[in-house]
Amino acid sequence: MPCAILTMIEKYGGEIMYIKKVNPYNIEKQHDRDKLHIVERIKYLFDEGSFTESYPEDYQGYDGVITGYGEIFGRRVYFYGQDFTCMGGTFGYHHCQQIIAIINEAIDNRRPIIGIYDGGGARIQEGAASVVGCAEMFKANVKASGYIPQIAIIAGTCAGGAVYSPGLTDFIFTIDKISNMFVTGAKVINKVQGTDYLIEELGGASIHSTISGVAHFCMKDERTCYKKVREFVDILPPCYSESRAYRISRYYEKDLSDIVNLVPKDNQEPYDVVPVIEEILDDFTFIEVHKDFAKNIVVGFGLLGGITVGVVASQTLYKNGSIDMDAADKAARFVQYCDCYNIPIITLADSTGFVMEAEQEHKGLIRHGAKMIHAYANATTIRLVVILRKAYGGPYILNGCRQLGADRHYVWPDAEVAVMKAEGAVAVLSHSQLAGLEGVEKEEFLKEQLESYKEKYMNSNMVLNRGFVDGQIKPQQTREVLYQELIRLIGKPQEEMPQKKHGNMPV
Incomplete structure (x- = not known):
């Protein structure tokens, strides 16, 4: 020097x-x-x-x-x-x-x-x-x-x-x-x-x-x-063609018995998803990216069995984990980066929908949300998804579901996959009946319909029975299952796409 x-x-x-x-x-x-x-x-x-x-x-x-x-x-x-x-x-x-x-x-x-x-x-x-x-x-x-x-x-x-x-x-x-x-x-x-x-x-x-x-x-x-x-x-890998996933594997078992205590049973109760991520990954390896921006979604890198992975997770402490423009941008860019360097992506979904604000609509929530879909659907790296508690409507898709190309898509036992929350769904489906009721009669009918809807739709039975997801796993199994899937999928053949110069992400 x-x-x-x-x-x-x-x-x-x-x-x-x-x-x-x-x-x-x-x-x-x-x-x-x-x-x-x-x-x-x-x-x-x-x-x-x-x-x-x-x-x-x-x-x-x-x-x-x-x-x-x-x-x-x-x-x-x-x-x-x-x-x-x-x-x-x-x-x-x-x-x-x-x-x-x-x-x-x-x-x-x-x-x-x-x-x-x-x-x-x-x-x-x-x-x-x-x-x-x-x-x-x-x-x-x-x-x-x-x-x-x-x-x-x-x-x-x-x-x-x-x-x-x-x-x-x-x-x-x-x-x-x-x-x-x-x-x-x-x-x-x-x-x-x-x-x-x-x-x-x-x-x-x-x-x-x-x-x-x-x-x-x-x-x-x-x-x-x-x-x-x-x-x-x-x-990080040194370049696009040298993913650490192909070089290093140092898996060790962890006791994940406490992971169920980190995620409340009540799916409307917020919790910090970062300790959940840290339980799943190798100890002391998670590095959160964009920590103070768009806090309703968490992204970052860590090791799973010595393999570098990228993590995208709903953060219910902020806006109940709902997706807004900034969260979509943050996730889309991160997913795109991971795909550039063949870094496997693990997505932990727990979201009720989109942030419902006129300002979000006016400033282009559709366009920003489309970036997230484009990033996941365009990715060819390994993609693993776990629904922790709920995935309603659009966020089921935006969190990189199997239908967008995820290699494996799992749900926890009490996870709910539905079009929307029960209250909103019943208001739409029973609109005419509710219009003709008042007082106690209306309250009893509404309660009955809510219970019926929750029993029929607010669960993961349909997506499991119809093969829309790959299976149900216990929270304590999450680390082991994800690692085993990584090992199986390393070196997977690339999905065939139409020949073109490049896609047109809606930036």
């Missing part, structure tokens, strides 16, 4: 700015902003002594970015990181070319790549050349998409059009009180709209991890962030 920083000299060669080495790294300047310098970040991110920089120490074309590769738990990972102390970490043309080169090298070697963003956007002094460089960098991000995992760490400001580079990656890590992402800055927006946003209120880590959904993780500090990134990279 070089021990010197390159700073700008006032000379242009055509449109591209040249720089040369004159001073040591200005680490204290970065510390004054309560941030680690890029050389320190590299040390925290990679195994000790494993990082190799792309360019030699005396390289005269340093442009505020360090690129190279190192090891994370012994596995090679490629890297680029911006040096904010050099021209504010701005994206110059040469700066972008160095990033493009390392992305292409990662593609050639089929290994993940991590980028640390800490800069002020496109370099104004270079004019259009910096914009051209950004466009070429975006093209490289898209080229890598679905081929190798791309992880972005926002360790400062990422502004303007350049923010689309991390936006094109697979997962974005932010750091509380340090990360800021925005297309248009607070000063400009405040002037145009007459508002008084602070930069953190416009594009801070909290905003993007809870409201916009741009960020997948929000960490409390830098060191915690780099530790989490290391754990996260380790659980």
